[in-house]
Structure formats: C-alpha cells, structure tokens
Amino acid sequence: xxxxxxxxxxxxxxxxxxxxxxxxxxxxxxxxxxxxxxxxxxxxxxxxxxxxxxxxxxxxxxxxxxxxxxxxxxxxxxxxxxxxxxxxxxxxxxxxxxxxxxxxxxxxxxxxxxx
Amino acid sequence: xxxxxxxxxxxxxxxxxxxxxxxxxxxxxxxxxxxxxxxxxxxxxxxxxxxxxxxxxxxxxxxxxxxxxxxxxxxxxxxxxxxxxxxxxxxxxxxxxxxxxxxxxxxxxx
Numbered sequence: 001x002x003x004x005x006x007x008x009x010x011x012x013x014x015x016x017x018x019x020x021x022x023x024x025x026x027x028x029x030x031x032x033x034x035x036x037x038x039x040x041x042x043x044x045x046x047x048x049x050x051x052x053x054x055x056x057x058x059x060x061x062x063x064x065x066x067x068x069x070x071x072x073x074x075x076x077x078x079x080x081x082x083x084x085x086x087x088x089x090x091x092x093x094x095x096x097x098x099x100x101x102x103x104x105x106x107x108x109x110x111x112x113x114x115x
Numbered sequence: 116x117x118x119x120x121x122x123x124x125x126x127x128x129x130x131x132x133x134x135x136x137x138x139x140x141x142x143x144x145x146x147x148x149x150x151x152x153x154x155x156x157x158x159x160x161x162x163x164x165x166x167x168x169x170x171x172x173x174x175x176x177x178x179x180x181x182x183x184x185x186x187x188x189x190x191x192x193x194x195x196x197x198x199x200x201x202x203x204x205x206x207x208x209x210x211x212x213x214x215x216x217x218x219x220x221x222x223x224x225x
Binding site: 002004006034043044046049091093095103104105106107108109111 | 147149151159212
C-alpha cells in the first residue's frame with residue numbers, strides 16, 4: 001500500500017507556456033500533500049503544502065502566482081507552472097501524508113525541461 | 116546550524132559490509148523519524164519509519180532513534196550493490212512538513 005503516482009514523468013515545453021503536473025495517492029486518502037523541487041545532487045526543497053479544500057501554503061521565496069497548486073480531492077493535487085522559463089527546469093516531486101502519524105510517501109517525480 | 120545534520124558522503128563499502136548511516140538533530144519536538152532511499156532521477160522511497168525512541172527492524176534494515184542524544188541511525192546488513200543510492204533522514208513533529216538531512220550517498224562495490 002501507500003502508492004503515490006505522478007503524471008507526466010517527463011515533460012518538455014517551450015518558454016512562456018504552462019505545464020500541469022498531477023499527483024495522486026492511489027490507495028489512501030491524503031488530506032495533505034507536499035510539493036518539492038530538487039536540483040541535481042541536492043536535497044529536496046519544499047515548495048508548498050497543499051491541503052484538501054483550502055489554499056496552499058507556500059514556502060518563503062516561492063512565487064504563488066507562478067506555481068499554482070490545487071488540491072481538489074483527497075487523492076489528487078496538481079501543480080501548474082505558469083509562464084515557464086528555462087530556470088524552472090527541474091525535478092518536481094510530490095508527497096502525500098497518510099494517516100495519523102507523520103510518514104509521507106513520495107511520487108516518482110516529474111522532470112520538467114523548459115526550452 | 117541546520118536543524119538536521121547528515122554527512123553527505125560518499126560512503127564506499129564492499130558488498131556484504133554492514134553500513135551505518137547517521138543523522139543528528141537539534142529540535143527536541145521531533146517525534147517521527149523516517150529514512151528514505153533515493154535512486155538517481157527517482158522519487159524517495161520510504162524505508163523505515165519510527166515513532167519516538169527505540170529500534171525497528173525490517174529485513175536487512177534496522178533503524179535506531181535515541182531522542183536523549185538527538186541521534187538517529189540506519190543500519191544495512193549484508194549490503195548489496197543495489198543498495199547504492201542516496202539515503203535521506205527526515206523527521207517531523209507529526210502533521211507538519213518534513214525536515215530533511217542533506218542525504219548520504221552510499222556506494223556498494225561488488
């Protein structure tokens with residue numbers, strides 16, 4: 001159990017376009033999901049906390065108008081990178097919080113390349 | 116000082132060795148402790164999850180938490196080349212965001 005999926009796994013887009021990444025908890029309900037960004041050979045950087053039915057909480061320095069997060073159901077959160085630029089190219093990973101304890105389960109990640 | 120300290124490595128060991136990975140932390144409020152394994156270009160995989168102090172064993176993996184020393188460990192017995200990956204410790208107070216170590220890169224040579 002505790003499987004989290006992400007779609008797409010890889011996306012290439014042109015500068016100025018928007019890209020949507022989906023994160024789904026397949027076998028459990030997740031009231032809270034998290035979005036991370038990871039640069040090569042670096043640890044995970046938390047971008048925002050997504051709560052079902054409410055606005056996301058963004059970390060300091062993360063532009064909320066650029067990285068739109070929607071958590072419309074207990075199994076789905078989406079991250080939309082608006083007006084993407086080459087500097088947005090990165091590995092984006094989501095995680096979902098399960099149950100009453102603190103463990104989180106991660107998706108496989110989405111590699112975004114902006115040309 | 117970072118909230119969670121972890122040696123980035125790399126840690127190189129021969130196949131079959133016992134591997135010890137460690138993290139120290141400063142926030143005494145942390146209650147939940149996790150170890151993740153991350154292969155290159157993949158999402159982290161939850162290996163071990165421990166609540167409060169104590170030991171937990173799962174196959175070749177043993178996690179230890181010593182809250183009095185603010186020190187957690189992951190032991191890997193009979194290490195295999197397939198264990199070569201980056202190991203991340205993570206912790207939180209419960210329903211909060213995880214605080215990660217920087218990750219330790221492990222290389223197990225055949």
